[in-house]
Amino acid sequence: MVRLTRAQTQERTRSGVLAAARAEFADRGYRDATIDGIAARAGLTRGAIYANFAGKRALYLSVLAADAERAARARRGDAAGTATPREALAAIARARLGAGLPADVLDDEPARAAYAQLLELEALVLGLALERLGLRGRAVRVAASALTLLAGADHLATAAPGFVDQFDVVAACELLTALPADRGWPRAYLQHVSPARPVDEPWPDGPAPRDGVVHLLGLRRLEAAEESVRSAPAGVAVTVALVTGEPDELAPLARLVLARLDDTLRRAIPEPARPPVRLLLGTAADALAAAAGVAAPSDDTEVAVRVAAGRVVARAEGRGAGHAAAVVPVTTAVARPA
Template sequence: MVRLTRAQTQERTRSGVLAAARAEFAGRGYRDATIDGIAARAGLTRGAVYANFAGKRALYLSVLAADAERAARAARGDAAGGTTPREALAAIVRARLGAGLPADVLDDEPARAAYAQLLELEALVLGLALERLGLRGRAVRVAASALTLLAGADHLATAAPGFVDQFDVVAACELLTALPADRGWPRAYLRHVSPARLVDEPWPDGPAPGDGVVHLLGLRRLEAAEESVRSAPAGAGVTVALVTGEPDELAPLARLVLARLDGTLRRAVPGPARPPVRLLLGPAADAVAAAAGIAEPSDDTEAAVRVVAGRVVARAEGRGAGHAAAVVPVTTTVARPA
């Protein structure tokens, strides 16, 4: 008999708990599911469940995230969604219908605040895709409005079964592409952001990202991702690393939203129109935090570095850090402080 390592045993236990949780939620719904019921299905003690997951919400979101990641991997690499903004938005809405969260899942302020910011990030990425397909102006407002209509439709579909006509929801969201152009960029405060500090440092560990901006953001500051994305010079890559001070509680929520976004892009947006923004979470984001010199990331963390030729050439912290790192003048030769 092959003896499993400790890590393998832990992974097997987590997989068993997730399978039991999936069955419990499917059979009883989120509200009526219990940790005791999940433990019984898994053949474990209540303590063993809590040793692997923070609680019922973390389990529920982890189940949804795993399903969303699996669905995203199964989606075709090149979507047949649409080649115009209106067609793509309709495809986005069809891909997202029914993907809302029960209201009682987000039953505290930290979770609600994090979810609002995750939706800001989702609206940014979807809006950028619509812009790349030709929608004039800043399309973040269009994407955010579509997500708002979807959330209302999902809520009514649960609260008043039979009332929501999904075809009407799609048709209504298509009309959002006719909204007046949103010129709300750049933000006025960016003119007053302190410049990034020029440095010359190796990337601390592992392979360095490509030339561009690496933006580290806590889950309460994700709206700031637009700063690095909009301010980065043409051809510069942008990596946004998501961190949280409550990984056991909030990381599953972030994982779900990122997986849902990935699946939506794959199903609804042609490959060339997908924004070249790299989103990181978990160990990869923690490595970026270490590279940015943030030992204990929080949900309010905001920092950025500029990378050229595999070296960190500029650093910025605080509000506007992504913009500051993006606009600092650098060349392909590593910048050195005076």
């Protein structure tokens, strides 16, 4: 008999808990599901459940995230059939209808604040995709309006069954392309941001990320991702690493939103129009944060570094850090501080 390692045993236990939670939520819904019910289905104690997950909400979000990740993987290689912003908005609506969260899942301020910022990030990525498909102006507002409409439709579908006509919701999302062009960029305060600090440092831990901007953002500051993405010169890679001071509680929520976004992009946006920004979460993001010198990430973290030729050539912290790091002039020779 093969003896499992401790890590393998833990992974098997987590998988069993998730399977039990999926069955409990499917049978009883989020509100009426209980940790005791999940423990009974898994053949474990309450303590064993809490040793692996922070609570019912973390379990629920982890189940949804795993399902969304599985759906996205199944669509790898598929080509979205959209060619215009209007077609893309219709495809986004079809992909997202029914994917809303029950209102009582986000029942505290930290979770609601993090979710609002995660939606800002989602609207940014979808808005950039609409722009790459030809929508004029800053399309983030269009994407945010579509997400708002879809969330409202999901809520009413639960609160007033039979009231929502899904075909009308999809058609309404298509019409959002007629919104007046949003010229709300750049943000006024960016012209007053302190320049990034020039440095010349080897990447301190393991292989360096690809050359470009590495933007480290806590879950309460994700709206700032637009500053590095839009400020970076054409062809400069941008990596946004999401970090949190409450990984047990908030990381499952972030994982769900990123998985849902990945699945939506695969279903609604053709490959050439998908924004090149790279989003990282979990161990990959934490490793980037540690290597960039952020020892204790929090939900208010806002740090950016510029990487060139495998070395850190500039650092910036605080409001506007992503913009400051993105606009640093970098030549083929690594810049060195005076």
